[in-house]
Amino acid sequence: MDLASPSSLVIRPGLGSVVRVLAGTGAPLTGRTIARLAGVSPAGAAKVLATLSRHGVVDSQSAGSANLYRLNREHLLVGPMLALLSTAQRLEANINDELRGWLVPCDGAILFGSAARRDGGLDSDLDILLIRPKGVAMTNTVWREQLDSTADKVKAWTGNICSWMDYSTPEFVNLMASSDPFVGEVRTDGRWLIEPPPGLRDIAALQQPSNGSPRW
Numbered sequence: 001m002d003l004a005s006p007s008s009l010v011i012r013p014g015l016g017s018v019v020r021v022l023a024g025t026g027a028p029l030t031g032r033t034i035a036r037l038a039g040v041s042p043a044g045a046a047k048v049l050a051t052l053s054r055h056g057v058v059d060s061q062s063a064g065s066a067n068l069y070r071l072n073r074e075h076l077l078v079g080p081m082l083a084l085l086s087t088a089q090r091l092e093a094n095i096n097d098e099l100r101g102w103l104v105p106c107d108g109a110i111l112f113g114s115a116a117r118r119d120g121g122l123d124s125d126l127d128i129l130l131i132r133p134k135g136v137a138m139t140n141t142v143w144r145e146q147l148d149s150t151a152d153k154v155k156a157w158t159g160n161i162c163s164w165m166d167y168s169t170p171e172f173v174n175l176m177a178s179s180d181p182f183v184g185e186v187r188t189d190g191r192w193l194i195e196p197p198p199g200l201r202d203i204a205a206l207q208q209p210s211n212g213s214p215r216w
Helices: 013-023 033-038 042-053 080-086 087-099 141-158 169-175 180-189 198-204
Strands: 058-063 066-071 110-111 126-132 162-168 191-194
Touching: 013 033, 013 042, 013 066, 013 080, 033 042, 033 066, 042 058, 042 066, 080 087, 087 110, 087 141, 087 191, 110 180, 110 198, 126 141, 126 169, 141 162, 162 169, 169 180, 169 198
Parallel strands: 126 162
Antiparallel strands: 058 066, 110 126, 110 191
16 A cells, blocks of 8 residues: 555545545535645646546536535535545554454554655555563563554555554663654654553653544
8 A cells, every 4th residue: 555645556646635625514615615625736627627527526616707616515426535534543543453452462553654754655665663561571472472463454454564663661661762763753753542641651752642533
């Protein structure tokens, strides 16, 4: 899966950007407003809106010299389109559910790297930093089986490899106190998939909220 834009396999990026804008409001918007919010050219937005209007996905009405557009949420294609455009949220929710179902729970999990930045590609890994509970060895059989099983599921969901960075709780605390450049990357780009106890959360000091809206 293209981690920068997974829905681009079936939805053109410009079309997806326009639909995202329209899905984010119930108010009618002009083509120029949609173009600005979607980050596309007015001509590009006009072409996409004309196509969506012809297919009935968007309702349009005249307002003086401009047209106003609104997403037709009753259209049978809108639900599937929005589901595709929410791939990032669904993937992170799936991983969260998996981690919460582990027999040996982790003390926290952070998505970082290109998957967190949304600048990966088809061959990019999903990098996840795990905080292993104190007293659980890296070689613990149940722990290793959980890692392998979840990695297999992530590969099935996305086609991408899931790469674990496995730290015990004490190791994680020491890492966050170090000057390792990796710490800066995690703090800048990382987002909690599983939030740890408050003490560990404060030590990590991630800049991205756990419920931040993915940009896929």
